[in-house]
Amino acid sequence: MIWDGLLGILEDAIQGVLDAFGGIVNALIEAWPIAMPDLPDLPSEMLTAWGWVLWTPLPVAAAIALLGFLVGVEILWQIIQIGLRWGRVVD
Amino acid sequence: MASGRARIRRAGIVLAVLAVCAGFVSVPGAPASSHECPPTCHYDDPSYEDALIVAGAAVSVPALVSAEAAAELAAWYELEAALGAVATLGEAEVALGTAEVFALGTEVGVASTLSLAIPIVAVGTAVVVSYLVLTADRQELSPFSANILSRECDYEGAGWIPQYEEGSLWTPIWGTPYIFNVWGIECPEPIHTAHHATWLMEPVLFKSSQIDSQGELDACRDWVTDHPGYTGLIGNDIAYWEFQVWQSFAARIAGHMGGPGTWQQQSDYPTRNHWLFDPGDYPPLDPWNNISYPSSCGMQLYVAPPQALVSKLVSTPTAATTHGPEWSPDGDVIFPTPNRTPDFVQAREVLADGSVTFRDAIEDQLDLATVLGPDCEYPTALTADVCRHALRSAGFRGWIRYAWAEPALEDEDELLRAPGEVVDVLRSPYWLPLAPGQHYEPQTELRIEVQPDPNPPEGGESLPPDAPPCEGLECFQTGGTPSFQLHLPDIETPCEKFPFGVFCWIMDQLGSWFDQPPIPWHLNVDSWEIPGTGQSFPAFAWDFAAPGAAALPFIQQLTGDELDGGGGVFGLLRNVLGFMLWLWGLWVYGKRKFGGKGLPDGDAALPEEIGA
Numbered sequence: 001m002i003w004d005g006l007l008g009i010l011e012d013a014i015q016g017v018l019d020a021f022g023g024i025v026n027a028l029i030e031a032w033p034i035a036m037p038d039l040p041d042l043p044s045e046m047l048t049a050w051g052w053v054l055w056t057p058l059p060v061a062a063a064i065a066l067l068g069f070l071v072g073v074e075i076l077w078q079i080i081q082i083g084l085r086w087g088r089v090v091d
Numbered sequence: 092m093a094s095g096r097a098r099i100r101r102a103g104i105v106l107a108v109l110a111v112c113a114g115f116v117s118v119p120g121a122p123a124s125s126h127e128c129p130p131t132c133h134y135d136d137p138s139y140e141d142a143l144i145v146a147g148a149a150v151s152v153p154a155l156v157s158a159e160a161a162a163e164l165a166a167w168y169e170l171e172a173a174l175g176a177v178a179t180l181g182e183a184e185v186a187l188g189t190a191e192v193f194a195l196g197t198e199v200g201v202a203s204t205l206s207l208a209i210p211i212v213a214v215g216t217a218v219v220v221s222y223l224v225l226t227a228d229r230q231e232l233s234p235f236s237a238n239i240l241s242r243e244c245d246y247e248g249a250g251w252i253p254q255y256e257e258g259s260l261w262t263p264i265w266g267t268p269y270i271f272n273v274w275g276i277e278c279p280e281p282i283h284t285a286h287h288a289t290w291l292m293e294p295v296l297f298k299s300s301q302i303d304s305q306g307e308l309d310a311c312r313d314w315v316t317d318h319p320g321y322t323g324l325i326g327n328d329i330a331y332w333e334f335q336v337w338q339s340f341a342a343r344i345a346g347h348m349g350g351p352g353t354w355q356q357q358s359d360y361p362t363r364n365h366w367l368f369d370p371g372d373y374p375p376l377d378p379w380n381n382i383s384y385p386s387s388c389g390m391q392l393y394v395a396p397p398q399a400l401v402s403k404l405v406s407t408p409t410a411a412t413t414h415g416p417e418w419s420p421d422g423d424v425i426f427p428t429p430n431r432t433p434d435f436v437q438a439r440e441v442l443a444d445g446s447v448t449f450r451d452a453i454e455d456q457l458d459l460a461t462v463l464g465p466d467c468e469y470p471t472a473l474t475a476d477v478c479r480h481a482l483r484s485a486g487f488r489g490w491i492r493y494a495w496a497e498p499a500l501e502d503e504d505e506l507l508r509a510p511g512e513v514v515d516v517l518r519s520p521y522w523l524p525l526a527p528g529q530h531y532e533p534q535t536e537l538r539i540e541v542q543p544d545p546n547p548p549e550g551g552e553s554l555p556p557d558a559p560p561c562e563g564l565e566c567f568q569t570g571g572t573p574s575f576q577l578h579l580p581d582i583e584t585p586c587e588k589f590p591f592g593v594f595c596w597i598m599d600q601l602g603s604w605f606d607q608p609p610i611p612w613h614l615n616v617d618s619w620e621i622p623g624t625g626q627s628f629p630a631f632a633w634d635f636a637a638p639g640a641a642a643l644p645f646i647q648q649l650t651g652d653e654l655d656g657g658g659g660v661f662g663l664l665r666n667v668l669g670f671m672l673w674l675w676g677l678w679v680y681g682k683r684k685f686g687g688k689g690l691p692d693g694d695a696a697l698p699e700e701i702g703a
Contacts, residue, residue, distance in 0.1 A: 015577055017215050022580020029585040036592030042600045051610030057661045062669030064605075066676040073680075 475541050478513045482537060489519075489536045490578065496540040508542035515540040611646065 054060055084090045473481065475493050482491060496514040508514050516525040519536035586595035618630040649660045 011577065018577060019580045022582050025580075025582050029583050029588060029591075032585065032588040032591075034589040036587050036589045036596070039596050042603055047603060047607050048610060050604050051607050052612055054607065055609035055611055055661075057664035057668065059665050059669035059672050062665075062672050066673055070676060070680050077684075 473513045474511055475513060475539050478516065478539050482516070482539075487535060487537060491537045491539065493539045493541060495543040510542050510544040512542050513539055514542050 081090060479491055479493075496508075517523060517538045517540065518525050519538075522538065525537065584595065585591040616630060619628050620626070621628055
């Protein structure tokens with residue numbers, strides 16, 4: 001029971017820190033003075049053209065998935081490399 | 092030796108961090124019998140080896156240190172010391188005896204612990220203190236309300252009554268209203284928020300903000316900050332708030348300006364404490380609907396006040412009526428009404444105590460700060476899943492977890508419960524019972540405690556009979572106390588702020604691409620005149636997939652019956668090409684990452700030492 005209580009306190013403390021970070025970040029976001037300008041939307045003609053491309057046998061979805069996968073792998077690798085460089089595992 | 096010590100120190104820090112991480116990773120949801128290493132555990136405890144394996148150092152700890160040394164140090168220091176020793180042993184050039192290794196490891200462990208703990212504690216303390224200062228006794232609105240408010244008019248300090256001047260935040264600290272002045276403007280006047288003045292502020296902000304919601308992005312805020320009426324807000328003139336609410340609706344009535352977004356520009360009203368709208372004067376009008384629609388300021392919400400059908404003698408002047416100062420000090424609000432001779436009519440009216448009941452209506456129907464808690468407990472016998480649905484229906488949007496109720500013989504409710512029925516619904520942060528009929532924050536974390544089976548099946552208790560799977564914001568947890576489960580804080584997406592919003596904009600635009608369905612090819616050409624001939628080229632439309640088109644059967648063969656490119660020959664081709672594309676992409680990427688190191692053909696491919 002004591003352990004559960006301590007665990008609960010620890011959980012609350014860590015959660016409090018997390019919430020505090022969240023609160024501070026939210027406060028900073030709210031205090032940010034520059035509003036986002038009203039940017040134009042993509043022209044509907046381009047969307048139509050895109051719909052035409054999707055209709056063809058071209059593997060557009062596969063290409064997007066592949067691109068996303070490779071970009072994700074590359075980003076992950078770059079992150080891992082930071083640690084590996086620090087440990088002098090890689091140059 | 093210095094570099095060796097530096098390496099050892101670095102390795103010790105890494106391993107200490109890994110050990111700490113392993114401890115954190117192992118706690119959530121883990122059975123109590125493993126991965127928990129309280130300070131009293133011993134070296135030969137299997138959990139130690141688990142931790143070491145997690146840390147990437149699967150060695151036998153008892154072989155490294157003696158039992159005597161183990162008894163002298165605290166358990167966690169021992170672990171860190173052992174990990175440091177393991178790292179030391181990995182260095183072939185460092186040959187130290189067990190005792191030296193242990194001492195060195197202890198030194199590294201203590202140093203790394205202190206070097207990590209001090210800044211962590213300092214930063215954590217600063218963060219917590221900052222948070223407490225910023226949020227202490229904040230009379231904030233619920234997160235949902237805050238989001239809407241922020242989205243509505245871009246009020247700074249979402250969840251707060253909008254500031255008197257741009258850039259300042261009203262922040263009561265420990266009960267005393269203060270202002271955190273962001274831009275150097277001081278506004279010392281106190282202000283009440285939704286918690287003090289119950290419903291008045293928040294819904295009124297909705298109403299007042301929409302008055303001038305057309306056009307520019309900041310129209311809402313401009314109105315609030317520039318309009319003289321805002322002085323009334325600062326002065327905490329509650330009647331004025333009501334005035335604004337009613338006036339908003341009155342303006343809508345008066346204008347009959349058509350659809351949403353064409354709100355009448357509200358005139359200035361220099362008076363306060365004045366009820367603009369007397370519901371009894373407008374019996375034929377029924378504007379009090381729940382309305383929501385998007386506009387330039389985001390979603391706007393309205394609430395319907397209580398109404399009743401009454402029989403009333405209606406005497407309305409002919410043609411339009413310009414209401415005088417009683418209605419509008421400027422006399423510029425015109426309410427067109429139909430011709431009618433005095434007569435008794437059945438009319439729907441706002442109830443006489445509408446101002447009070449309207450308040451409740453807002454709080455209950457549109458109130459975004461509190462939620463009525465349902466009764467999931469005795470005498471209502473509900474299962475966990477039914478109770479969960481009731482809680483969700485009531486508006487609770489936070490975590491809902493489930494747990495077996497702990498045995499408590501003095502709890503009469505529990506004695507009356509059948510296995511699987513809800514015993515208690517507890518709420519965070521102190522895990523007190525959820526009282527039916529009370530209001531709670533929607534994000535309140537809840538725990539449904541279920542009556543356990545007194546004769547559990549072999550193998551122990553599992554989940555309650557109808558407990559939902561552990562996913563999203565709902566999860567079953569064994570034991571009667573909350574397990575170590577953390578959740579990330581809700582952080583707003585700064586899409587309304589530059590430059591962060593650029594990414595949102597890009598994602599939105601890309602999202603519109605991704606959401607775009609396939610469109611069969613088609614072409615519509617308008618009629619056009621051939622230059623110099625006086626003849627017109629006839630308009631024509633060319634559509635593969637048009638109903639009745641000659642090519643339609645053929646196209647259906649290609650694309651499948653749905654014509655959306657999901658099947659048929661097109662679909663097959665797409666799958667084949669997609670497969671080949673993936674092969675090609677992986678090959679190219681792999682060659683790029685590891686390319687140039689492949690072995691060329693022939694014996695020259697082998698390194699010299701191997702070839703020799």
